[in-house]
Amino acid sequence: MMAYKKVGFDQTTFPGKLGLDSHNEFLAPVTVEGQITRMVYFAPLGKTPLEVHRNYEQALKAAGFKALISCTPRDKGCEHMRYGFDDHYRAMKEADFHANRDRQPENSALYKYMGSLGGSNMLGTDDLYFTYGTLAKDGKIVHVMLNSGKVYNTDFTTTYIEIAEPQAMEGGQVTVNADGLRSALQASGKIALYGIYFDTGKAEIKAAESKTQLDEMAKLLKNQPALKVYIVGHTDNQGNLDANQALSQQRAQAVVTALAKQYQIAPARLASKGVASLAPVASNADEAGRAKNRRVELVLQ
Template sequence: MATALIVVSTTSELVRAAEQDDAKGGRDHPLIQRFDGSWMVGYKFNEWEQAMFPTSMAVKDGRWADPVMVEGRVTKAVYTAPGGKSSLEVFRNYEQALVSAGFQRRFSCESQCSTLYYAMRKDDAYVSGMTWAKGYLVTPSGSRYSIDAGTATAEQGRLWYGTLPRGGQQVHVLVYTSVANNETTNMAATYIQIVEPKAMPTGQVKVDAQAMDKGLKAEGKIALYGVFFDTGKADLKPESKDQLGEMAKLLLSQPSMKVYIVGHTDNQGALEANLALSQQRAQAVVNALVTTYKIDIKRIVGRGVASLVPVASNVAEEGRAKNRRVELVLQ
């Protein structure tokens, strides 16, 4: 098999398909670039999103059974290889490049992969929101096919999923190759999905008084991510002002309401130190509500519980970010 260029690196130049414009905004991912001469016909990027990866041939209710769910920076792309390149040749090149770069195979399918393809394409969710290039796939006889979710097909489909350790976490990559549209195109299509785990940006939206009231009535508590502290400290940062104002608005509008302010941490560091820190942070919120917003101190009690009540796993940073929070709890 002749080896075509597929670069897995962070420094090599991109290889562009001659005289064809890629999907708007599209760019090869630094970790895995395109098969030599390919055209990027579809592209999507999210700074923070969730994506799935299959772990077996099992399909349930038309979807992958027991997939790996990963949250983080998500890149998706669909490519078509130059005419005359088989889907097997394209697939092997991607596979070799990924393995050579240190990716560890988690699951792969070499034949009869159609059930995986149709599960992936369920409701075309795998390419939802993708931007598409302008133009058509043109067959040797001159027929034209639209560029869309069906560019990758079930014909001669092969799938490879692997991970690469980086920065203490795992980068997840899925590659699926097949005949493009149908055999008359004499082309191969490749769908690539890459997820780089990262913490969700928190504190971007304050919880207003009305939402807090609804949450307290429904659950008896509500998590607030708009209260900020420097690492290891209990001094409220200025960015906390909006969230504190909404908390005060709720308490002032309902004079009979009594609440606990509960501080939570992740599991990094010693439990005793985190218990003390979470208590100090909870008390800092109480002091701000009493001093700045004139809330009766008899109505609010601060408590710190460190990492004893997580809402997510502390194994990865995205879970730890969710666990670092202040909660408002009805007494």
């Protein structure tokens, strides 16, 4: 590992399509808020960017990863995708190469290059492979971006990895924008939403706190007029199952009603379902797990 950065709650962007605009920003950006992890790894000397990148893709696919964008050095513009996350890299903490150099064998390639390593050239400058996609984890959609290539002026292959995991922040929960909703539905057919709020034991939506998430849900539905979805309410396991069943149904219906009345989404495109605590995404043994289980899900019909 040559560089690392983990932030408990932040915002990042991923590409909705291959390419960059005139400001080196991703095209059709997908914005995600939550826990962000960024890493840079060097592969063993002699490993090519193709071999390294395919191994990462293979491991991710085994975990349920679905690639949304993927390109190789033969694809026009692939070598430029790294400029879209150059600023992400600059905020990372690099290894102290000078201090670590003495730990390497004097005849090793790392010893040779340690003194001059550093900076965004470690993202790779030649023979670049890029992949972005999503996978389902604990009822949420995790976003993963990979970039593998040759490190500038060395014989090493490097891989930049960025992972965004939607999760709760202090004082609130994650709001997923319309692009993120679309990507998640395409990848997994559903997405857990934590930006719609209710008081404990009640089914009335807290309008001010929930407006941002409802706005994004409505934007998605208006942008895709043929889309039909289930709004599914979930609770934790505290209290009576029958009461929780009724509450989860009422909350799901409250979201349907809000989308229909406030945003003029055709009611025929929406169906409410309540499943109480029957589909948990975490343990109900502690409050952290119960908070994950109290959610509204958007599910493709």
